[in-house]
Amino acid sequence: MTSALLDRPRKFFWNKSKTAPGATSISKTTKPLLISRRSLVAIAAVLPVAVPTARSALARDSLNEGPSGELLSAMIAAQLTQGGPIIIPPGDPLLIRGPVKVPPGIELVIQRDLLGTSKGRILLEGQTVVRFERSRVRDVPLQVVSGTVSISGLEYSGRGHVAAILIAGPGPYKNLRIENFRISDANYGILRQGANSTLDGATIRNGSFVRLFGDGIEWNVCTKDNGVVVEDIDIEGIDAPSDKLFWGIGIGFAGSYYNPEWAPNMAVKNFSIRRVRGRSLRQLIHVENGQNFTIEEITGMDISEKYSAQSGIQLASVVCYGCTDFSVTKVNADAQILLISGTLKGRYIVPCSNFEASNMKITRGGFSVEIGGLSSFAALKNIELVEGVLKIRGQVERLELTDLDITSPSSGVEPLVIDKAFLEGEMARFLPKSPTITRNQLHLRSRT
Numbered sequence: 001m002t003s004a005l006l007d008r009p010r011k012f013f014w015n016k017s018k019t020a021p022g023a024t025s026i027s028k029t030t031k032p033l034l035i036s037r038r039s040l041v042a043i044a045a046v047l048p049v050a051v052p053t054a055r056s057a058l059a060r061d062s063l064n065e066g067p068s069g070e071l072l073s074a075m076i077a078a079q080l081t082q083g084g085p086i087i088i089p090p091g092d093p094l095l096i097r098g099p100v101k102v103p104p105g106i107e108l109v110i111q112r113d114l115l116g117t118s119k120g121r122i123l124l125e126g127q128t129v130v131r132f133e134r135s136r137v138r139d140v141p142l143q144v145v146s147g148t149v150s151i152s153g154l155e156y157s158g159r160g161h162v163a164a165i166l167i168a169g170p171g172p173y174k175n176l177r178i179e180n181f182r183i184s185d186a187n188y189g190i191l192r193q194g195a196n197s198t199l200d201g202a203t204i205r206n207g208s209f210v211r212l213f214g215d216g217i218e219w220n221v222c223t224k225d226n227g228v229v230v231e232d233i234d235i236e237g238i239d240a241p242s243d244k245l246f247w248g249i250g251i252g253f254a255g256s257y258y259n260p261e262w263a264p265n266m267a268v269k270n271f272s273i274r275r276v277r278g279r280s281l282r283q284l285i286h287v288e289n290g291q292n293f294t295i296e297e298i299t300g301m302d303i304s305e306k307y308s309a310q311s312g313i314q315l316a317s318v319v320c321y322g323c324t325d326f327s328v329t330k331v332n333a334d335a336q337i338l339l340i341s342g343t344l345k346g347r348y349i350v351p352c353s354n355f356e357a358s359n360m361k362i363t364r365g366g367f368s369v370e371i372g373g374l375s376s377f378a379a380l381k382n383i384e385l386v387e388g389v390l391k392i393r394g395q396v397e398r399l400e401l402t403d404l405d406i407t408s409p410s411s412g413v414e415p416l417v418i419d420k421a422f423l424e425g426e427m428a429r430f431l432p433k434s435p436t437i438t439r440n441q442l443h444l445r446s447r448t
Contacts, residue, residue, distance in 0.1 A: 072100050076108065085109050096120035096140045104128055104147060116140035118160055124149045125169070137164075145169030146197075150177040157184050159213065163191035171197030181207040188214035194222030195256075201227040208234040209250075213241060219253040219268065228253075228271040238281035240308035248308030250278045255289030258342040258349040260429060262324045267291040273298075282308040283316050284333070289342060289350075290323040300333030314338065317362070322350040324373075329358045336365030336388065341427075348427050351394050358382050371396045372423050372430030380404065387447060389415055393422035395435040402440045407447050415444040 072094050079086040085107040088094075093113035097120050102108055104126020111132075116139035124130060125145040132153035139158035142151060144167045156164040164183045167173065168191070176199070183189040189209045192199075199222070209216035216235050219228065230251060240247035255267040269291040277299045278284040284300045287293065300317040317333035320326065322342025331337065337360065341351045353373035358381040360367075366388030371378045377398040383390070384405040392399070406415040423431045 072096060072114075076102065076106075080106070088112050090134070096122070099123055099143075102128055102130070107131070109133060110135050114138070114140045116158070116160065121161070124151075141166055143169065144173070144176065146171050146173060148173075148175050152177070152180045154178075154181040154183070156181070157186060159185065159187050161187070163188035163214075163218075165190045166193075167191065167199075168193035169197065171199060173197065173199040174201055176202040178202075178204045179206050182210070183207070183212070183216075184210035186212055188212070188218055189216045190218070191215075192217075192219045192222060192225075194220065194225055197224070199225040199228070202229070204228075204230045204233070206232045208236070209238070210235075211237045211239075213239070213244060214247040215249045215252050217251045218249070219271075221254060221256055222268045223256050223266055225268065226270045230271070230273045231275050233276045235276070235278040235284070236280060238307065240282075240311045242310040245310075245312050248282050248311045248313055249286045250281055250284040251276060252286040253288070253290055253293070255291075258289050258322050258344060260350050262291065262350065262353070264291060269293065272296075278303070278317075280304075280307060282311065283313050283319060284335075285318045286313075286316075287320045287323055287326075290320060291325050293323075293326045295326070295328045296330050298328075298331045298333065300331075300335060303333060303335035315365075317365075320352060320355075322352065323355070324353040325355070327356045327358075329356070329360075331360040331362070333362055334364045335362070337362060337367045340368055340370040351423075351427070351430055353378070353396065353430075355379075356381065360384065362386065362388055364388070366391060368393075370394050370422060371399070372427065372432070373397070374430070374432055376430075376432060385415070389413060389417060391417045391419070393419045394427075394430070395420050395423060395432055397432040397435060399435065399437045400440075401438065401442060404441070405443045407445050409447055411446045411448050413446055415446060416442070 075088055076086055087109045088111060090111045093115050096114055096116045099121050101123045105128060107129040109131045111134060113135050114137045121141050121143050123143050123145055126147040129150045137154060137156045139160035141161045141163060142165045146169050164186050165178060178190065189212060190204065204217060217230060235250045238248050238250065251273055253268045253271060257266055259266045267289050272294045273285060275297045280302045284303060285295055285298060295318060298318060303317055305315050315335055316338050317335040318328055318331060319338040321340060339352045341348045343349060351370045351372035353371060353376040356379040361384045363386045367385060368391045371394040373396055376396040378396045379400040381402045387407060387409045389408050390406050408415040
């Protein structure tokens with residue numbers, strides 16, 4: 001059996017260097033390598049640039065080619081003093097060849113197709129509303145710099161940039177809204193790089209991601225964010241190229257460095273992920289070093305190792321590393337669930353603690369938990385594994401197993417395995433003083 005330590009993917013953390021607003025330069029921090037899964041935005045410098053062809057839906061010969069998006073800027077400026085929404089009316093597509101800074105505090109309605117280049121992007125800040133109406137956007141990412149920004153109706157495609165929507169400015173951010181969108185044939189969908197800014201409130205809802213290379217939503221190193229809600233999301237097809245390690249997750253949230261005390265200032269926290277449907281990808285929901293969060297109503301189909309085969313990420317419908325004070329409920333999927341320890345350079349650092357997992361049906365694959373804590377609990381309720389094993393490593397003060405229906409994949413394989421010896425060596429600090437296990441209505445069998 002391959003060691004779980006060797007299976008754990010790792011991530012580097014990156015900080016935006018001090019460059020001019022809208023710049024895409026990324027530099028590696030000097031902090032030590034952490035647990036986790038994947039290098040992220042450094043790939044921006046090496047991504048291919050989409051080049052429009054004569055067959056493009058946005059034909060090049062019909063473009064308005066003002067330098068660096070000056071025509072779009074001029075259309076906005078011409079309406080600034082008129083009051084009311086600024087409308088970019090239907091017409092020939094606009095080519096955006098450089099950054100376009102939208103004045104803060106306006107309502108911008110775009111009814112025309114946009115086509116970008118490697119440097120084209122739209123910068124948003126302040127209390128700004130952007131609505132797309134019957135328009136398509138190819139390779140013109142939206143970069144949210146700061147403020148209270150609302151984006152709706154975006155229909156985006158193109159692999160010329162790291163993400164369709166990038167939230168990586170200086171901030172602060174408050175009450176962001178991204179809704180009613182479709183992002184297809186792109187790299188990342190929505191990318192939040194939170195190491196150097198704060199965010200108070202964000203809603204991402206009613207959106208779909210189709211045929212991506214990278215993650216649908218990536219909320220990375222966001223220890224200063226609160227009140228994020230992701231809901232009513234459909235994901236179909238994420239398959240990372242062979243040269244992109246740690247790409248290929250549906251929705252991922254990550255804190256900073258793991259801390260044996262579950263220090264809140266190091267965790268991503270106070271968020272909800274609900275009503276997510278995912279198909280044809282390797283891993284659907286992913287949380288690292290998270291606290292005070294909920295994951296609910298998750299449906300996963302065709303979650304398979306054939307997707308993102310060289311990415312190094314684990315196959316899972318839901319995976320949580322080193323998390324505490326959370327719940328996962330109402331999951332119906334065809335891949336395993338992992339609520340397990342965070343690791344650092346091959347060492348276990350912190351297990352999961354204080355959680356409830358309930359109302360789940362996993363048609364293929366098992367359920368693994370790694371638990372611990374001096375005063376802690378874990379509750380597994382109403383869980384059906386059609387063809388899998390429930391593996392529990394470690395101990396908590398109160399472990400509750402209720403209404404479990406588990407069929408192991410073959411005869412001779414135990415459907416329930418409890419390994420208390422997991423909390424040894426450095427992990428012994430997580431041993432509870434008086435651990436107890438409550439078992440109610442356990443239906444355990446092996447497939448013949």
